[in-house]
Every structure is written in structure tokens, then in C-alpha cells.
Amino acid sequence: IHVVGSALVIVAALLGLFVNAWWFLAMPLVGYGFAWVGHFFFEKNRPATFKHPFYSFVGDWVMYKDILIGRIRF
Numbered sequence: 001i002h003v004v005g006s007a008l009v010i011v012a013a014l015l016g017l018f019v020n021a022w023w024f025l026a027m028p029l030v031g032y033g034f035a036w037v038g039h040f041f042f043e044k045n046r047p048a049t050f051k052h053p054f055y056s057f058v059g060d061w062v063m064y065k066d067i068l069i070g071r072i073r074f
Contacts, residue, residue: 001037002034002060003064003067005035005038006061008026009031012027013027
């Protein structure tokens with residue numbers, strides 16, 4: 001779920017740059033939305049976003065990179 005949210009953040013950023021700036025508002029909604037759904041409904045835990053927002057944000061992108069390069073299996 002995290003991977004889908006991160007990918008959609010990139011899509012929303014590109015749409016914001018090339019189509020309409022309103023897409024930038026979708027970036028946090030899809031990024032955090034998909035991550036929180038994954039945590040609450042699948043992992044049954046509380047996202048780190050609430051206590052450590054910076055580390056949560058950076059950690060999502062490090063995990064996304066690790067999945068893309070094959071360090072973490074998808």
C-alpha cells in the first residue's frame with residue numbers, strides 16, 4: 001500500500017507541474033492516505049506519522065527506493 005501511495009504522489013506532482021497546480025493538494029492525501037490505510041487495516045498498528053512526522057516521511061521514501069532497486073521484495 002505504501003508503494004502505491006508513493007507512486008501516486010509522484011504522479012500527482014507531475015500532474016501538478018504539467019496539467020494543473022491543484023494536483024499538488026492531492027499529494028499529501030494520497031501519500032499519507034494509502035500509508036495510513038496500510039497501517040490501520042493491514043498491519044494493525046499506528047503510523048509513525050503522529051509521533052515522528054519527519055522520520056515517517058523520509059522513511060516512506062527510503063522504503064520506496066529500496067523496493068525500486070530490489071533491496072525489499074515487492
